[in-house]
Every structure is written in C-alpha cells, then in structure tokens.
Amino acid sequence: MLGCVIHGQDDLRVEELPVPVPGAGQALVAVRYGGVCGSDLHYWRHGGVGDFRLKEPMVLGHEVVGTVVSYGDGASGPATGTAVAVHPATPCSVCPECADRRRNVCRDTRYLGSAARFPHVQGGFAAQVVVPADQLRPLPVGLDLRRAALAEPLSVALHAVRRAGEVAGRHVLVAGAGPIGCLVVAAAKAAGAERVTVTDLLPTALEYARIAGADSLVRADDPDDAGWRRLSEVDVAVEASGVAAGLDTCLRLVRRGGVVVQLGMLPPGLSPFAGNLVVSREIELRGAFRFDGEFDAALELLAAEGSFDGLVSAVVPVREAESAFALAADRSRSCKVLLDFGG
Ligand SMILES: [Zn+2]
Ligand SMILES: [Zn+2]
DSSP states (O other), X not given: OEEEEEEETTEEEEEEOOXXXXXXXXXXXXXXXXXXXXXXXHHHHHSEETTEEOOSOEEOOOOEEEEEEEEOTTOOOSOTTOEEEEOOEEOOSSSHHHHTTOGGGOTXXXXXXXXXXXXXXXXXXXXXXXXXXXXXXXXXXXXXXXXXXXXXXXXXXXXXXXXXXXXXXXXXXXXXXSHHHXXXXXXXXXXXXXXXXXXXXXXXXHHHHHHTTOSEEEETTOTTXXXXXXXXXXXXXXXXXXXXXXXXXXXXXXXXXXXXXEOSOOOSSOXXXXXXXXXXXXXXXXXXXXXXXXXXXXXXXXXXXGXXXXXXXXXXXXXXXXXXXXXXXXXXXXXXXXXXXXX
C-alpha cells in the first residue's frame, strides 16, 4: 500500500508500506481522504512544527476518514464497511491533566502523525491505518467522507472558541484566514457570535473566510481598509495565523478586559509581542491546543451545514502528494487540500 512519509526537511516521499495488522483493541481502517494540515506542511518545509522536531521518518497525517476493514482481538466498533472519521488522539488517561478532564493537554498523549514524542507516532496518510478501535466515529446521517475530512480541524476550531468563553452576541476577530481560521469563523458563528471579522494578507484567503460565514473582511496589510474602524469593540480575538504579528494585532484590537486565544502554533523559541498590553488592559491571553470531546460536535456541525464543502478546495491523488502539499502551502490558490487514497 502507498503511504506518505516525511524523511526530513523538504524530503516527502510516497512509498510502499506494509499493510498493518490490528492488534488487541485496535481497528484497521481503509483511508479514503486525508486532509493536509498546516503542521504537515511545517514538517515538510521546516523539519518540525513549533518546538517538535523530526528525528526519524514518519508517516504524516492526522485528519483521516475512511471505512472500517477489520478489528483485532477483543476490539469492536462500527460494522465492517462503515464510513468513519478517526479521532487522532490517544490520551494516557492517568496523568493529572487527564484526571482533570483536560485530555487535550495530556502530558503523555499519542497523536497521529506527530513528532511531539519519540519514537514518533506514525500518522494516517496511508491506504490503510491501524488505530485504537474506540477512536472511530461513524459519520452522522447526511455527512459524506469528503466533508467529514474537515472534522479534525473543525474540532480544533471549536475548542479554540470554547476556550474564548462566551461569544454569543459578541464581536469576534479572527487573525488569519487559513483553513483553521476559516473554521474558527464557522465555529464562532455556530456559537452565536454576532459579528465575526477576519484579517489576512491574501484576498483569496479572505474569500474563503466569507464562505465560512465571516461578516467582514480586512486586509491586514492595508492601514486604510475601512474595516479597521469597526474593530475597536472586539470582545474576543482568536489568533489563527501562527505568527507573532498576528498575536500583536489581536492584543492591540481586543477591548480592555477582553480575551485573546492563541491558536496558531508560533515559530520555535521566543515570540515578540506587546506584552504590556496584557498588563495595562488586563487582557486574558489563553492558549488553545488540539481538542477532545469537540470531535463529535464537529461531525454534527458538518452534517448540518453544506457550506463547509466550499472550504475543500482540491482533492489530489496520493501519488501526487508533493504537488498537493505545494498547493496547500500556497494560500493564494487553496484552502483545505485533501489527499485521496481511494485508488
Ligand atoms: Zn490538523
Ligand atoms: Zn494523560
């Protein structure tokens, strides 16, 4: 079977891999689609993401949907042939964070296609993948596999909005209109935000944010954009670009006492931003990392809302993985790009 393996910076290979065999408690899934994530692109272009560095070859991919093939000993779940989305996290269930029901920040979690621990956890960009059976979720009625491939990034977005606290009736700013930023827009609207404004440098990216439900769009590089004037009353800002300038923008624009959620993974090491604004304006700066129970809510939201289809900008056969990655990295030409493992 074919899989998509990162060997190091700029060294992405589509290669023949052995078909895995599910062990006790595990399921074998025939992968149909895998969404290319910003973190996959970081492993490819930089050999790491955030402070996680690549130390051995790793199958990429954690945004995975497909159909159930078989189960290992003692495992059960959706019937063979059922369309499923794969929850990519296996928290340890015994650490203090797990005990505190903050499983997304578990200190000993396993996450598909992540170099956060060593040996790395191999990912799901392969024709077949073995995962713990209890991480399979059958798709709700009305949801096809293509749209379901957005379940993982939408879960990330839902978690970020939850971290922001109450957004109903509020004005939310989203910095960065990549796939995650766009899904934060959708999540904020679903949570009742009255107005969602999105900033980005790229007009194409802003158009995807509009598809996701943004009320107003602001060109981040244009100080004369009329949209800036309406931003003095932002209650909540979600930083989804992963650059320090985005965080700085959020801190400057959120109202006094407002909430800023840092969702984008910043570059490794220290990041410059106007920290004194956190002090003098009593801004609450909160991190958001991955998700936990939001995965089920994401599937329900995807099933209910067809406009998400507009955020899947391309579906590319796995053999052309490198061009799919190049496309996903070029935000002037794409939003979410899916790899197709369906033959
Ligand atoms: Zn992702
Ligand atoms: Zn844990």
